[in-house]
Amino acid sequence: MTKINRRQFLTTCSLATLATQIPQVTVQGQLSPNHIIKPPRLKVGDTVGLVAPAGIFDPKYIEVGQQYLTQLGLKTKLGKHILDRYGYLAGKDSDRAQDLNDMFADNSVTAILAIRGGWGCNRILPLLNYPLIRSHAKILMGYSDITALLLAINARSRMMTFHGPVATSTWTPFMLDYLKRILFHGEAVTLENNNSPEGQVQTIAPGKSRGKLVGGNLSVLSAMVGSPYLPSWYKNILFVEDTNEDIYRVDRMLTQLKNAGILHQISGFIFGQCSDCSQGDEPSLTLMQVLQDHILPLEIPAWYGAMIGHIQDKFILPIGLSVEIDATLGTIKLLEAAVS
Numbered sequence: 001m002t003k004i005n006r007r008q009f010l011t012t013c014s015l016a017t018l019a020t021q022i023p024q025v026t027v028q029g030q031l032s033p034n035h036i037i038k039p040p041r042l043k044v045g046d047t048v049g050l051v052a053p054a055g056i057f058d059p060k061y062i063e064v065g066q067q068y069l070t071q072l073g074l075k076t077k078l079g080k081h082i083l084d085r086y087g088y089l090a091g092k093d094s095d096r097a098q099d100l101n102d103m104f105a106d107n108s109v110t111a112i113l114a115i116r117g118g119w120g121c122n123r124i125l126p127l128l129n130y131p132l133i134r135s136h137a138k139i140l141m142g143y144s145d146i147t148a149l150l151l152a153i154n155a156r157s158r159m160m161t162f163h164g165p166v167a168t169s170t171w172t173p174f175m176l177d178y179l180k181r182i183l184f185h186g187e188a189v190t191l192e193n194n195n196s197p198e199g200q201v202q203t204i205a206p207g208k209s210r211g212k213l214v215g216g217n218l219s220v221l222s223a224m225v226g227s228p229y230l231p232s233w234y235k236n237i238l239f240v241e242d243t244n245e246d247i248y249r250v251d252r253m254l255t256q257l258k259n260a261g262i263l264h265q266i267s268g269f270i271f272g273q274c275s276d277c278s279q280g281d282e283p284s285l286t287l288m289q290v291l292q293d294h295i296l297p298l299e300i301p302a303w304y305g306a307m308i309g310h311i312q313d314k315f316i317l318p319i320g321l322s323v324e325i326d327a328t329l330g331t332i333k334l335l336e337a338a339v340s
Helices: 006-021 060-071 093-105 121-127 130-135 144-156 173-184 218-224 247-259 287-298
Strands: 047-051 075-078 111-114 139-142 161-163 202-205 208-217 237-243 268-275 302-304 317-319 322-326 331-334
Touching: 047 060, 047 093, 060 075, 093 111, 093 121, 093 130, 121 144, 121 218, 130 144, 139 144, 144 161, 144 208, 144 218, 144 317, 202 287, 208 218, 208 268, 208 317, 218 237, 218 247, 247 287, 268 287, 287 302
Parallel strands: 047 075, 047 111, 111 139, 139 161, 208 237, 237 268, 268 302
Antiparallel strands: 161 317, 202 302, 208 322, 322 331
16 A cells, blocks of 8 residues: 555545535536435426325325315326225335336426325335436425435435425415425525414524434434435434324434434434324333433534424425524524425
8 A cells, every 4th residue: 555644645635525515517517416406396287296105095185185286276197006005005115116206207297295104115215216316306295204205315316305295184374385485486485383382492402503404204214224215414404203102212213313323413403293292101201301311412403393293284394405493493494495
């Protein structure tokens, strides 16, 4: 091995660091694979593809989702296998993945919406065509189990994805307002809780911080740790939510993120809502005690209670977008448009 002196070594490291900070461009002038692509914004008359990438659902929800989208001036197109059944899954893995790949390849489709979550998205991650998805960027939205798709496609296709409602959600005026402003108008909005009982902010550690938004359902995210389908955590803002979990399970999942080295990399933390989460029958810590135990030592801005999760009024959160958070006010300020 050739020896180099200390000055040469430091110069090499400095150049390598600088290279990571410069937007990379190909010889042809096109953006490199490391650039995050923003999908085109929605317009009245656009077509939204409806897919069932996870669990089974009542077919009536197809019509419900279509009604919501029609009221926004949008058309719909159903995935070929949307009514398939395979035990608790909405069809075989290959068919559910094919529906998603086909919707991205279909030039008549502008956005893709999941019918519901449940379980099953992690199973199809190896079957997705990530280069195809990158070359046909479009809005993909959902939450809960759809977290797996949002994170994997953001990480592997380098495309902005959107944590928001599924077709079986209740599309409230609160949610629709943010949806129109972010996905139709391309506004760089500030996300703020409403005045409902669910909208009470509990600051864990005050302060402001900037970074890219990453996260989703805590159970799904923790099950993905160690896989090649997660984005970078370094200096980014992590948001999580969950439902129907005992406090000790939330503790266990956050411990997993800590032991995997994830929590020590982030620059800010948001826990949305843990709806129907209980302390169980045994002696228990409170959820706030668990959050303080894990998050306070990180010395980063953090709060609980954002309008994120299995609740009616929910934010639209662009995965991979640069934001500024204020943990005292409980706000998320988008620093740029999330759509092109």
